[in-house]
Amino acid sequence: MTKGERPSTIWFVPLLVFALVTAVTGIVFAKPLAQTSDGEALFKEKCVACHTIGGGDLVGPDLQGVAERRSNEWLTQWILAPDQVLASGDPIAAELLAKYKNVPMPNLALTPDQVDSLLAYMGSGATIGGTVLPTGDATRGKALFVGDKRFENSGPQCMSCHSIAGIGALGGGSLGPDLTANGYTKYGEGLAAFLGAPPTVTMNVVWKDTPLTPQEQADLFAFMKNASVSGREPGALLQIALLAILGAAAWIALAQFYWGKRLKGVRRPMIERTLAAAQK
Ligand code: HEC
Ligand code: HEC
Structure with missing residues (x-):
């Protein structure tokens, strides 16, 4: 190595430091901030039908503390394609399915980025309860x-x-x-x-x-x-049965009307011919 080469490499040091700092701040600060708010919006659109965070079970489990219960890898796979995780024979998925009345969580066709923001939101300590509904009539x-x-x-x-x-x-x-x-x-x-x-x-x-x-x-x-x-009330079953019988009767009547004569018209000469042939 000659002395003359040193100054040219030194130029790269500040550049490298700058690039590193930008990358690290980008990963540590910028991304999670953006993702948590996206995650909240996504959660409200796609998940609140079946989940609360800290508000109790609905169709699916309360997701409070799920980030501690399961590995990040499992959660990512699950939210991306629960149907595939279940089909792979995953024991956690099978146990959850049995516990939640055998209603499978649907594959919501999310992108990996969307799943990342959802995970960031669920890991952020936010809570989201179920809507309290009025009495129904x-x-x-x-x-x-x-x-x-x-x-x-x-x-x-x-x-x-x-x-x-x-x-x-x-x-x-x-x-x-x-x-x-x-x-x-x-x-x-x-x-x-x-x-x-x-x-x-x-x-x-x-x-x-x-x-x-x-x-x-x-x-x-x-x-x-x-x-x-x-369940289906007996009255409706009776109505269905009656409609079926009436329908069948109508078909038989129609068939008799259109084809009854033709059948006879073909068969009678056939029988007569056979009889005539037998008598010879
Ligand atoms: C139609 C209802 C439904 C929707 C919508 C739904 N889930 Fe689920 N989810 C379930 C059910 C039910 C389970 C329990 C496992 C099973 O039965 O398949 C579950 C399980 C989970 C689990 C595992 C919980 C645990 O204790 O390990 C996570 C995480 C999860 N869902 C996240 C989500 C996220 C995030 C969304 C929105 C993108 C979502 N789910 C949308 C029904 C749903
Ligand atoms: C334009 C047609 C359409 C209308 C209107 C509609 N649904 Fe649906 N619904 C569907 C289809 C299709 C499905 C099957 C899942 C899917 O593709 O969304 C479904 C699924 C459901 C399910 C889930 C059934 C299951 O097996 O998991 C429920 C509950 C439901 N609908 C209730 C309702 C109620 C209540 C209304 C009126 C407020 C309604 N739907 C109006 C088409 C409709």
């Missing part, structure tokens, strides 16, 4: 469900996509699942909160911009709880 809930009563924020009637016990034999639409077994029976008391910010694909699209009011949430919850508990 099942009769009003039914009126809202079938569309006799309009939603305050003008969302569509539930019946256009869902059937449920208690709304008559022909029920409602079939785009969404029948809510007799997939409402209160599936989600339990957590259903009330679920309705406030349903995170599943279609429901999210429908209700994000026209949310239910807390009163509507409570009324629908009361109606759906009744429907699950009493």
Whole structure:
């Protein structure tokens, strides 16, 4: 090494220090600050339907202290793709699923960045309770469900996509699942909160911009709880059976009318020919 080379390398030292300091402050300060607030917004949009932080269990567990219960790696994998963690045979996931009424947490199609901000928010010590709902009225809930009563924020009637016990034999639409077994029976008391910010694909699209009011949430919850508990009423089953019998009878009558003669018209000459041939 010659003496002449020294001064040129020294130029790089301040540059290097500057770059290092920027990188470290960037990682330590800037990122978590931005992420915590993003995380809060995301949590309110995607998670409050099923989770509180410090407000007790809903459809899913209270997430207070979850960052201490589980490793960062597990949490990242889980929030990114709970369906895949469960499918991999992960014992924690299996135990949680059994404990929470076998309702699997849905894959919410989040990006790794979004999951980072959620983790930062959940680790920040913030709490977020469930909304306390007013007392619900099942009769009003039914009126809202079938569309006799309009939603305050003008969302569509539930019946256009869902059937449920208690709304008559022909029920409602079939785009969404029948809510007799997939409402209160599936989600339990957590259903009330679920309705406030349903995170599943279609429901999210429908209700994000026209949310239910807390009163509507409570009324629908009361109606759906009744429907699950009493099940499909015998009256409706009888109506379905009668409709089926009437339908079958109509088909038989029609078939007789159109094809009855033709069958005879073909068969009689055939029989006569056979008989004639036998007599020869
Ligand atoms: C439709 C309801 C639902 C939504 C929405 C939901 N979760 Fe869950 N979550 C659950 C259920 C139920 C469990 C328990 C495991 C199971 O049954 O699959 C769970 C478990 C968890 C766990 C593990 C808790 C523990 O004790 O280890 C974490 C962490 C979690 N969810 C985070 C989130 C985050 C973050 C969001 C929003 C991005 C979210 N969840 C959205 C239902 C939901
Ligand atoms: C535009 C059609 C549509 C309307 C209107 C609609 N839903 Fe849904 N709903 C769906 C679909 C589709 C699903 C299945 C999950 C998804 O894709 O969101 C669903 C899922 C649900 C679930 C979860 C069922 C399960 O098996 O986990 C509940 C509860 C529910 N809807 C309640 C309601 C209530 C209450 C209303 C009225 C306030 C309503 N829905 C209005 C289409 C609709």
